[in-house]
Amino acid sequence: MRVFGEIRHEQVKIGGESGKAYSFLRSTDLFLAAAIMGILALIVINKAGGLIYNRTFGDGLNQLGTNDYLVLAGTFHGVHAITTRLSPVKPQQQVGADGIPGRPDPPSGLEVLETENFRLQCFNTLTGTKFLLFTDTLQTNVDIAMRKVYDLYADYVTKNPFYQLENPIRCDTFDRKLNSYIRETNNAR
Numbered sequence: 205m206r207v208f209g210e211i212r213h214e215q216v217k218i219g220g221e222s223g224k225a226y227s228f229l230r231s232t233d234l235f236l237a238a239a240i241m242g243i244l245a246l247i248v249i250n251k252a253g254g255l256i257y258n259r260t261f262g263d264g265l266n267q268l269g270t271n272d273y274l275v276l277a278g279t280f281h282g283v284h285a286i287t288t289r290l291s292p293v294k295p296q297q298q299v300g301a302d303g304i305p306g307r308p309d310p311p312s313g314l315e316v317l318e319t320e321n322f323r324l325q326c327f328n329t330l331t332g333t334k335f336l337l338f339t340d341t342l343q344t345n346v347d348i349a350m351r352k353v354y355d356l357y358a359d360y361v362t363k364n365p366f367y368q369l370e371n372p373i374r375c376d377t378f379d380r381k382l383n384s385y386i387r388e389t390n391n392a393r
Contacts, residue, residue: 242390243349244322244338246382247273248357250370251332253281257373261386280314280336284326288313325350331369349389356381 244265248257255277260267268276291312298306317324318341327335327350335357337350360378361367367375 242340242343243386244340246338246353246386247277247280247336248373249277249281249334249336252370253278254370256333256371259379259382261383261390280326281334284313284328284334327351327354329354352385353382356385 241262244262245260246258247255250256255274258273300306313326313328315326321341323339323341323343323346325337325339325346327337329335335350335353337346337353339346339349343349356378357373360381361373361375362369364375364377367373
């Protein structure tokens, strides 16, 4: 399910009799979108809705307090749970190669939230852990970036013998590799 936030635009009537209206973004909105660079932040939420990791990558962004991040994680978890039930389309029964019906894919819930200033993309793992990646609205290949972040998590967090699932992530190697990847991605723009 994709949800789009309100984007301010202006309508101009062109062509007298036809009365067609064309929408376009104001130049100030384009300037705001271009001023923000790439990947802005990452939040990881456990299956119970608790915040287990947060990192901001952009300089000059509004800094949230710890309590704000906790509220954001809990609120997103609740909204995601509600949106999994709101899907108007019935899940399709998939048939395997052997002709035996398989289980339908679980409902996905909220996947993308796009506003005039940023885009939030959610990746929900099979274990219920949610990765929220905040990017600017012009960022391309967000799915690839999300996959790379998840691969780093799988390699450096879940394979860490001292890490217990569902607990806050405290892994220096993961932090270093993640920062290196995000810096590389943001500088490539």
